[in-house]
Amino acid sequence: MKNRMVLALVILLVGAFLFANGSAETQSAPAYPNKTIQMIVPYGAGGGADISVRLVTKYLEKELGQKFVIQNVSGGSGTIGFTQLANAKADGYTLGYFSSTQTNDGLLFEGIKYDNTSFTPISMYASDPHIVIASKSSGITNMKQLIEAAKKNPGSLTFGLGGAWTSHDFLRMNLESAAGVTFKRMVFQGGAAAVTAVAGNNCSVAVPFVSEALAQIEAGNVVPIAISSSERYALANQIPTIKESGFDFEHTMWRAFVGPAGLSADIVKVLDAAIGKVMSDSEFLKEAQAAGIFTRYIGGSEFAAFYEENHQLYKKLIETALK
Amino acid sequence: MWENILLGLQGAFTLENLLFEFIGVVIGIIFGALPGFSATMGVAVFVPFSYVLEPGAAMLLLSGVYCGGVYGGSIPAVLIGIPGTPASVPTSFEGRALVRKGRSGEALATVTLASAFGGFMSALALLFFAPLLAIVALKVGPPEQVMIAIFGLSVVSMLSEGNMLKGIFVAFISLLFATVGQDPMLGFPRFTFGNFMLTGGFETVSILIGLFSLPEVFKMLESSKEGQKASKVSRMYLNWKENFANWFNYIRSTVIGIVIGIIPAAGPDIAAFLSYNEAKKASKHPELYGDGSTEGIIASEAANNGVTGGSLIPLLTLSIPGSAPAAIFLGAMIIHGLRPGPLLFTQHAATVYTLLVGFAVVNIMLFFVGWVFCRFAGKILVIPKQILAVIIVVLASVGSFSIQQSMMDVVTMYVSGIIGYFMLKYNYPLSPVALALLLGPMLEESLTLTNTMYSNFFMIFTRPLTVVFLLFIIVSLFWPLIKKQFKKRKAV
Incomplete structure (x- = not known):
């Protein structure tokens, strides 16, 4: 008897719960976004990508009234994070960080399934220029001398990069084809290491991001030559642009937010x-x-x-380099 | 300079900043002490938290986590023979033996003193000689890095005393494993068998977590009956006489730590191995090593904490991170608008000197917090082994996953743990794996770069520092033989 009463009570409660739940669902869904948004950053905490994403999302939280949770899925040189993003549900609650070169990862690494069609572009928020620097012992002080030095001894002027197939490497390819020269690649783990090598006269030229090079420029250990953006940089106004030095040349690494493919236009609009x-x-x-x-x-x-244009551009660069 | 130091004293000793230093140290010790969680991870986790703090407080919090983390790793290394971070592997050789002898309290006290000493000295070096010492970082180019990597690998010969062939075999296989992933020069994946998850190679930290913690877990399970007996916890006790007798060891190990800290690409782990190796060679009682030598503990602990301040030297002055946690530190500084470089010391003098003085304060605090922490941590020995084993497996899994949020790393951890168990069973030494995995990528990269720089490889001997390092290697390798000869002659 007692058991039956308990059972009835449980059924009643469960029923009430289900009913309450059901009635809540019949109400119209509140506008996007109505819950926490996951943001996949395929690189480690404290790095350039992570810092910029955290800063933007801090302000986005105020605009959208929802929390952002940053996930640093940094495995497989970033490819695991991008794969996760490409496979995520396109409901607007999983977004990710993106930069210039990733849509072509499939050309470089075996087993990559994502390409330009796997993501929905939302908006670009940053575009980092590189600074061309030279070592003091190289005697190079401007772009003209740099190209002359490269032409004098083809393939022997050492050119420091922050990694293979990074924005540094693509800048080198662009510069080589623009000026008709070839450099000798020295590949370091990260731009900071390349700057250190130039400061120690172990490498002649490097093209780090501005933030990686400023300390050594201020210390007078490296010679700044030119900046790769279309305009001069406010905090180092004495450095000319590559364009001013007589080359029709511009190269930056852009950073953006994207979602998985098939994100609805309404959601993109809200986020953008x-x-x-x-x-x-x-x-x-x-x-x-x-x-x-x-x-x-x-x-x-x-x-x-x-985004599409950029994909084709880098595709061509990589295909030429792989030949 | 003195004005600035006063400014720093003022900053570091405000109530609020002292609190953040304390919190940092406590969190750091916990992160370091949990097997599977490292100092690097601790700093990475707390960088986002530091975004909301005042710059000075944020830097002090992270300093605390960093120093505490490097120290904390040695607590489980002593108590249960599982190094909390790779930098505590040498400590685990000695700690385990001392615990067996019922001297756990003494071992922990020595660890605490040596860590605080190494850290404090490195903080002083950072405070007074940063610009001077930063020059070292610039002088170390790829050829010098080749030499350092070889020097580090030469420690394998000491670690595999007794079964040299097996030790060298293990080191070579591990070097081979270190080549999996993107080729550093051309950027194409190697030995990944079409699996993009391996593009970045195997995660060294997860391999080491598995290798050093799972075999211990299996051993605990095997001896469960015996394990049910509670081990004895001895009181924390500092043997002043023995520590004083080691004054030279203290200084040598701290200097090794600071120098390795300054050199980019080599961190606390390599410093601990190198210093342990040198201490053993210089020791009057090398036979005690591996059987509870306090000297060995002092060497490895003073060195790995010596790295902390050392690695900030090139970071603050030239924006060159000297170790993995220092690289994360850099990010935290930048988001607070503290851009490292020569101007940092003038433009942000108050904040920077608060950090510099605070770094020394953190290391003093480390001694006292560590002491109290050890008294509680010593109780781990009372936990029944079956329960402890489960806790360790859970921590190792979570720790491996959280490095880069990848299941692949967890699988790597388990597989290497199982391999490690059988290696121990068949008497293959485990520590050469750590050295080879940590140094392999550095050796490969610097060797390729050196090859690019010099068409004739022997040209590297025109570099003075390369020659100095080479001499170090030769002397270090042949010293035991020379010592033997000397002794023989004396006897005759």
């Missing part, structure tokens, strides 16, 4: 608008500058077109 707003927030811009982030916003259909 919020990112756009953050990018014009003066407080954000101040913090970004202090952290050495080169903010640049491109959103909407303009970024979608840029």
Whole structure:
């Protein structure tokens, strides 16, 4: 008798619970976003990618009223994170960090399933220029001398890179084809190591990101030659652009947010608008500058077109290099 | 300079900053002490937390985590023979033996003193000689790195005394495993068998977690009946006489630590191995090593904590991170607008000197916090082995996963643990694996770079520092033989 009463009570409770749940579902779903958003960063905490994403999401949280959880899925040189993002549900609650070269990873690494069609571009938020630096013992002080030195001894001027198939390496390819020269590649683990080698006169030239090189420029250990963006850098205004040195040349590594393929246009619109707003927030811009982030916003259909164009550009570069 | 130091004293001793130093040290020790969690991970986890703090407080919190983490790894190394971080592997050789002799408290006290000493001295080097010592980082180019890597690998011969062939065999196989992943020069994947998850190679830390903790777990399970008996916990006790007698060992080990810290690409783990090796060679009682030598503990602990301050020297002055945790430190500094470089010391003098003085304070605090922590941690020995075994397996799994949030690393951990168990069973030494995996990539990269720099390899001997390092290697390798000859002559 007692048992039966307990059973009835349980059924009643469960029923009430189910009913309550059901009725909640029948209400119209609240607007996107209504829960925490996961942000996949395929590189380690404290690195350039991580720092910039954390700063932008800090302000995005204010705009969207939802928390962002950053996941540093850094395995497989980043490929595991991008694969996870490509395979994620396209509901707008899993987004990720993205930069210039990744859509072509399939050409370089075996077993990669993602390409340009695996992601939905949302908006670009930064674009980092490189600084061309030379060692003091090389005697090179400007772009003209650099190209002359490379032409004088083809294939023997050492050129430090932060890694194979990184933005550094692509800049080298672009510079080589623009100036008709070949350099001798020296591949380091990271741009900072390349700068150190130039400062120690172990390598003649390197093309680190600005943040990696500023300390050694200030210490007077390396000679800054040119910056690879279209405009000079405010914090190091004495350094000319490569363009000013007479080469029609520009190369930056852009950083963006993307989602998995098939993200609905409405969600992209909400996110893009919020990112756009953050990018014009003066407080954000101040913090970004202090952290050495080169903010640049491109959103909407303009970024979608840029994303495709960029994919074809790097595809060509890699295919030529692999030949 | 003195003005700045006063400024730093003021900053480091505010109540709030003292609190963050304390919190940092406690968290660091816990992270280090849990098998499977390392100092690097501790710093990485707390970087996002530090974003919301004042720059000075943030840096002090991270310093605490960093120093505490490097120290904490040695606590389980002593108590249960499982190094909490790879930098405590040499300590585990000695600690285990001392515990068996019922001297766990004494071992822990020595670990605490040596760590605090090494860390404190490195903090002083950082405070007073940073710009001077940073020059060393610039002088070390690829050819010098080749020499350091070879020097490090030469320690294998000491670690495999008694079964040299097996030790060298293990080292070579491990070097081979270290080549899996992207080729450093051309960037193409090697030995990945089409699996993109291996593009970055095997995760060294997960291999080491598995290798050093799982075999101990299996051993605990095998001897469960005996394990149910509670081990004895001895009181924390510092043997002043023995520690004083080791004054030269203290200094040598700290200097090795600081220098390895300054050199990019070599961290606390390599410093501990090198210093342990040198101490054994210089020792009057090398036969005690592996059987509970306090000298060995002092050598490895003073060196691995000596790295902490050393690695910040090139970081702050020239933006060159001297170890893996220092690289994460760099990110935290940048987000706070503290861009390392020569201008840092003038533009942000208050914050930087707060960090520099605070770093010394952290290491003093480390001694006292560590002492209290050890008194509680000693109780681990009372936990029944079956329960301890489960806890360790859980920690090892979570730790491996959290490095880069990849299941692949967890699988790697288990497989290497099982392999490690059989290696022990058939008397193959495990520690050469650690050295080969840590140094293999460094050796390969620097060798390739040296080859690019010099078409004639022998040209590297025109570099003074390369020759100095080479002489070190030769003397270090042949010293035991020379010593034997001397002794013989004396006897005659």
